[in-house]
Amino acid sequence: MIKLPLTVLFALFLLINSFHVESWANPSGDPKNSSGIPPKSATDYIHSVIEAGRTIYSEVIVERLGVTIDLKATENWKEENTLPLPAQFLLLSSTTSNAKDIGMDYRLMSLWPISEKNGPKTKFEKIGLEEILKSPDKPFTKVVTIQGKPFFKAIYPDLAVTKACINCHNHHPKSPKKDFKMGDVMGGISILLPLNSQGANTKEEDYRIPAEVVADYIHSILESDRQVYSKHVVNRLQEKNIVYASENWWEDNALLLPAQFLLNASDLIINKNIDLDFKLISSWPINKHNGPANEFERKGLKNVVRHPVRPFIEYREIGGRKYFQAVYPDFAVSPACVSCHNDHPNSPKKDFKLNDVMGGIVMTLPLQ
Ligand code: HEC
Ligand code: HEC
Numbered sequence: 001m002i003k004l005p006l007t008v009l010f011a012l013f014l015l016i017n018s019f020h021v022e023s024w025a026n027p028s029g030d031p032k033n034s035s036g037i038p039p040k041s042a043t044d045y046i047h048s049v050i051e052a053g054r055t056i057y058s059e060v061i062v063e064r065l066g067v068t069i070d071l072k073a074t075e076n077w078k079e080e081n082t083l084p085l086p087a088q089f090l091l092l093s094s095t096t097s098n099a100k101d102i103g104m105d106y107r108l109m110s111l112w113p114i115s116e117k118n119g120p121k122t123k124f125e126k127i128g129l130e131e132i133l134k135s136p137d138k139p140f141t142k143v144v145t146i147q148g149k150p151f152f153k154a155i156y157p158d159l160a161v162t163k164a165c166i167n168c169h170n171h172h173p174k175s176p177k178k179d180f181k182m183g184d185v186m187g188g189i190s191i192l193l194p195l196n197s198q199g200a201n202t203k204e205e206d207y208r209i210p211a212e213v214v215a216d217y218i219h220s221i222l223e224s225d226r227q228v229y230s231k232h233v234v235n236r237l238q239e240k241n242i243v244y245a246s247e248n249w250w251e252d253n254a255l256l257l258p259a260q261f262l263l264n265a266s267d268l269i270i271n272k273n274i275d276l277d278f279k280l281i282s283s284w285p286i287n288k289h290n291g292p293a294n295e296f297e298r299k300g301l302k303n304v305v306r307h308p309v310r311p312f313i314e315y316r317e318i319g320g321r322k323y324f325q326a327v328y329p330d331f332a333v334s335p336a337c338v339s340c341h342n343d344h345p346n347s348p349k350k351d352f353k354l355n356d357v358m359g360g361i362v363m364t365l366p367l368q
Helices: 004-020 039-068 086-098 123-134 163-171 211-239 258-271 295-306 335-343
Strands: 105-109 140-146 149-159 185-194 277-281 312-318 321-331 357-366
Touching: 039 086, 039 140, 039 149, 039 185, 039 211, 039 258, 086 105, 086 211, 123 140, 123 149, 123 185, 163 185, 211 258, 211 312, 211 321, 211 357, 258 277, 295 312, 295 321, 295 357
Parallel strands: none
Antiparallel strands: 105 185, 140 149, 149 185, 277 357, 312 321, 321 357
């Protein structure tokens, strides 16, 4: 699962190229400014990050622990002291992210929902779900107007990729559909993004979303996944003495540390070659591999320690392509962050305090 060499290669690539980097643009109000990202590319990135979190959770947590220590994922996970289902993990994470009110809204839905709340809420959502049934190879996208303001809405098909998907849904007493087959579209992931008002434009091509805003959306998903994973998986199951998170999760048949969850999702994204990249770094890394890889990352980490309110950002050109990069502060949000890092034999810093900036999430987004 961990494919270190690729990550190393990418880090090296950035390092080598950072010697002839030039800052070339500042974000401006102009929506067609080249520092903006077309809405469809933005939702493609967002969708990949949502999928990466779900895949790591399904494969590395649910499937592995189901086999190795017989820890199952069940619908009533709270009462049964089990793992939440992957759909529930995604739903918890989307609820967490949507509650932050940063503009983006996403959720999992279906024309045949087990849980009524996951049904289409508008006529448009129903049409979108019907469209992806007809063309499951691409998302359904459209510029829509909500209360006089333009939004970009995309619905990505959610496919029955394993037998477990169809077995569980077909046999579930609350499922209105009992004949799902492998490869079927079972539902969709809907993503809604606000657009800048600019008259009566209805074409996708007329809009750009500032890279900084897209980075904030992606950061929100990463944070929400990690929050849900820490709270509803790691902390809950540790308190009940059911399973522990361990750095050597593979050998120990244990849960991944929250940092490792994010790092694994990052490896998955890098291997998809969509040119989007994120990772967790620190000036005081336990794992040397997570140290700053270039001048931008070093500067970014120093900056977010001093000004932890907004991310440190830069527009740059690497190998002829334009990129937006941001370093977001990563805070010691719980005493466990502090004690584990301070006590870890490989940690170069032993005096972290609660709410300190312990490191940062670096994100790289390609621009057109
Ligand atoms: C062990 C049972 C189980 C498995 C396996 C499972 N699901 Fe679900 N799924 C559920 C339940 C229960 C819900 C409702 C969760 C809620 O909202 O509380 C759900 C929700 C969903 C939804 C949202 C609409 C709805 O039905 O409420 C979609 C779409 C979905 N699942 C697709 C999938 C896909 C695709 C897979 C395989 C990758 C899968 N499910 C695997 C039980 C399962
Ligand atoms: C039980 C121990 C443990 C806990 C709890 C823990 N970490 Fe870590 N953390 C680690 C280990 C081990 C690594 C190195 C993971 C790797 O790369 O394999 C790491 C990596 C990191 C990194 C990347 C830099 C580095 O040190 O390698 C950051 C940043 C980080 N953790 C922040 C946090 C924050 C914030 C929390 C709390 C929300 C937290 N950690 C909780 C053990 C822990």
